Amino acid sequence: MLKIGSHVSFSDKGLQTAATEAISYGSSTFMIYTGAPQNTRRKPIDTLYIEEGKALMQTAGIDEIVVHAPYIVNLGSYKDSTYNLAVEFLQEEIRRTAATGVQNIVLHPGAYTDKDAEYGISRIAEGLNAVLEGTKETNVNIALETMAGKGTEIGRSFEELAAIIDKVQSNNRLTICMDTCHMHDAGYDLVDDLDGVLDKFDKLVGLNRVAVVHVNDSKNPRGAAKDRHTPIGSGYLGYDAIQSIVHHEALKGRPFVLETPWIGKDAKTERPMYEVEIALLRGEIQQRFGDSFLEDVAKLQQFFAPQGIDRAFVLSTWELLKADAKARKADPREPMERIYDLVIEGGILSAALTEEQINQRITAWFAGKAVL
Known part of the structure; x- marks a missing residue:
């Protein structure tokens, strides 16, 4: 069965809350933040209802989930305070990820802000070396996410990801999170040349490094470098292209995670379309x-x-x-x-x-x- 699920909340009763929500959508995998994605405040590990969540997952047949690091950490920063915070926080977040029983933590590589891309690549690699060295006691991998290219973010091209990996000593613990909206917005043709895109990725980075795929449609034409997600089928990728991606033989067995936006008239009525999107991509609507x-x-x-x-x-x-x-x-x-x-x-x-x-x-x- 296609391993597909959604990004879910991780509040109140931690993993138990997240698993309950994911199961309600029909998920066979899911992704969590161990706290708010916009900050680095985190609760103690022993308050996260990990065993209760794992029990629910086992009952539902969910054997693999993913953690996502918060957006605020930036290994590419030239400011020592920002960079050091990122390194220290990621080391602790990897330990939390290990305690949750998760193998891959997704990370936005970072942004070079007032410097240049070459500086950003080197700085990110330096930070990854420090983070991995400080967490050798775990088997948690860092899944670098493919980025859309907005602002000064790094990871917008396969070449940039490959350059980071080449500079990291323990790069056997570096994996990749592909994001369909990001790749499309970065200029890769997933609609008419999916095989070509995957072949290029394989040559530069290696498909064996792909550990997770974020599944999102895009509100913008290819190459826009905007990163604006939309429900499956309602954007420039379209349902057929996304269906081809999640069922592609080269990506078989990976967890596919929806990050599509909630929709509705106002904040009180907004709801995710995860349940129907999962059923659509599995061919299980009826x-x-x-x-x-x-x-x-x-x-x-x-x-x-x-x-x-x-x-x-x-x-x-x-x-x-x-x-x-x-x-x-x-x-x-x-x-x-x-x-x-x-x-x-x-x-x-x-x-x-x-x-x-x-x-x-x-x-x-x-x-x-x-x-x-």
Whole structure:
């Protein structure tokens, strides 16, 4: 079975909370932050309900999960205080990861800020050497993430990742986290040349180093270097391309983790589409949601087709919002919400459905004929 799951929260009862949420989506793997992703504040390991979480995972047949380091750490910084904080925090986070029983911790390599890429690569490698040297008692790997290329971040090309790895002494503990949105935004053609991209990666870095794949669609055209995720099928990658990625023989067996954004009218009603996205990519929509769900998706297709509303409509709406600041300010809603409004106005689905249930059906609609 495809090993796919979602990024989940790690609060209250720690791993127990995370496992419960992941299982509710039908996940067969998942990714956690051991605290807030925006800071380095962490609770003691013995308060994280690790054994309770592991018991839930075993019952659900989940045998591999992933930890993600917080975004705030920056091994590429020329400022000693920032760099030293990153090294010290990552050493402790790796020990926490080991205590959780996880083998790979995903890390954004870092940004060179006021220096240059060459400096950033060397500084990151220096930091990784220190982090790995200080955690030799563990078997935890650091999975460097492929980055989109915004700002001065490093890891936007396979060449940069290879250069970092070459400078690290214990690089047998360096793995890679591929991110579909990031690779697309960095300029790699995952839609029409997936085999070529993977072949290039294999030659420069080695597919054997890929330990996890983040699965996200993108709100921007290829090469935009923006890093803006969108639900599967509603972006420039599209459902077919992402389906090809998660089922590609060269990536078989890796954990695939969704980081797609929550959607909804406001913060109180926002919900992730993880459950339906997982079922779509596994080909288990009928088993998970039933025949009435598929009937509703068919109704959406029949409703939207005469109006010329399709994935191209969504992409053009992304472009409108990016190009017209006034339009963004006046109506900042994203295309998914515009489509939701049309469904409500058309009255084509049962009034008993919740906003989340309607958005799940819209997400499935993006998959087109493949879902029916």
